[in-house]
Amino acid sequence: MKLFQSFFGASDSPRVVRVRQELVKRKLNVTAVKRLTPHMIRVTLTGADLVGFNSPSPDDHIKIFIPGLDGVPIRRDYTPRRYDPQNGTLILDFVDHHGGPAAAWARAAKPGDRLEIGGPRGSQVVSGVIDHWLLVGDETALPAIGRRVEELPAQTSVTTVVAVPGTEDEQTFVTDACHVAHWIHRPMEQADAAAGILAVLKKLEIPDRTFVWVGAEARVARVVRQYLLDERKVPAQWIKASGYWMKGQADASVKDVGDER
Ligand SMILES: Cc1cc2nc3c(=O)[nH]c(=O)nc-3n(C[C@H](O)[C@H](O)[C@H](O)COP(=O)(O)OP(=O)(O)OC[C@H]3O[C@@H](n4cnc5c(N)ncnc54)[C@H](O)[C@@H]3O)c2cc1C
CATH class of the missing domain: 3.40.50.80 (Nucleotide-binding domain of ferredoxin-NADP reductase (FNR) module)
Known part of the structure; x- marks a missing residue:
């Protein structure tokens, strides 16, 4: 993990420190899927690849990779809602909208499915x-x-x-x-x-x-x-x-x- 430069400069202002990590791709297993609210689907992921997962800021994002029809993976941004290193679980919450492949993937997801993720690569940690x-x-x-x-x-x-x-x-x-x-x-x-x-x-x-x-x-x-x-x-x-x-x-x-x- 690399820490560099706060880009909100003045001493009286909040500092936003960028934290960069090597891009790591992880292949994870879906272990639970539940409808958190009518328009939100909560997916719990686990797997040995989660070791070393680090999300320093609440507004971090990861990429999820979904197989596309032409074989080219579709990538979308999602927030690591909760990572529990003790249990080795990562939770993602998907808005159920009727438009795209990521929402469709979450609607169809079930325990035993696989999901590849990448990141987080860049975090912005606010302090001050x-x-x-x-x-x-x-x-x-x-x-x-x-x-x-x-x-x-x-x-x-x-x-x-x-x-x-x-x-x-x-x-x-x-x-x-x-x-x-x-x-x-x-x-x-x-x-x-x-x-x-x-x-x-x-x-x-x-x-x-x-x-x-x-x-x-x-x-x-x-x-x-x-x-x-x-x-x-x-x-x-x-x-x-x-x-x-x-x-x-x-x-x-x-x-x-x-x-x-
Ligand atoms: C940093 C970051 C973090 C994010 N974290 C989350 C998260 O944790 N959970 C989450 O659900 N989303 C999150 N998003 C938003 C998510 O990446 C987008 O909604 C994404 O477009 C969904 O992909 P899709 O394949 O379902 O739809 P797409 O294929 O991208 O879009 C298809 C159509 O659906 C429309 N659409 C996309 N999203 C919505 C929506 N929410 N409501 C209505 N119409 C929509 C598009 O305008 C388009 O017309 C995040 C985005 C960013 C940038």
């Missing part, structure tokens, strides 16, 4: 004096948001604002942090609309030294980031916003919408 966390997203970001809420130190103040289709898609996170959850309900077909998330954000206090993390459909991530910059005057160094997928495009994401020109 952060008084409050604001985590914003849609169902694809729930694994990263859930992991962050669960892994924050006791008493850390964290607010989540997450859009999901309905009450039954809400998730409970077990944490020692002081967590306040806001849920927005909208059909999945409207996952590229930011209005519901913005309506909640407009009512929220965003204290100084709040680190805002956003993971959502790319248009939503852009609109939310711009709102935070323009209307709430959150400094750019205190926001990390990613487009986790793009409506109408397969295998599309924007890892940092702040880097777009």
Whole structure:
């Protein structure tokens, strides 16, 4: 594992340290599949290849490789929701949307199936004096948001604002942090609309030294980031916003919408 340069520079700002690891591919076995909520499928993986698996940041991603019809593997990004080195298990949560091969793979998955994964290769570990966390997203970001809420130190103040289709898609996170959850309900077909998330954000206090993390459909991530910059005057160094997928495009994401020109 290599540690290098914090790229959010000023001493008063949060530091985001990039951690790079050699790309390791692992062939794993599916040992359990369950429907966590109506639109989320939880897959548990195990296997000797998991030895050495390391995911330093809650918003890490791995690649999953699914056999394509033409023999060329299809690659998609997923969050290591939970890795338990004691039990040798890795949990991935798949949004059940009716579009692509990764979601279809998860719908059909059963114990005994195999899944090849690669990574995580690059992590961004946020540190520094952060008084409050604001985590914003849609169902694809729930694994990263859930992991962050669960892994924050006791008493850390964290607010989540997450859009999901309905009450039954809400998730409970077990944490020692002081967590306040806001849920927005909208059909999945409207996952590229930011209005519901913005309506909640407009009512929220965003204290100084709040680190805002956003993971959502790319248009939503852009609109939310711009709102935070323009209307709430959150400094750019205190926001990390990613487009986790793009409506109408397969295998599309924007890892940092702040880097777009
Ligand atoms: C860093 C990172 C971490 C991620 N972690 C997770 C995770 O843990 N769990 C998870 O479920 N997703 C996660 N995603 C999002 C996931 O990679 C995408 O949703 C991916 O496109 C799904 O692949 P697919 O083969 O199912 O659909 P694709 O073949 O990529 O897309 C087919 C069609 O489905 C649409 N589509 C894709 N995703 C969705 C969606 N969520 N809802 C509605 N329509 C959609 C596309 O716009 C396209 O029209 C993550 C993305 C990133 C960048």
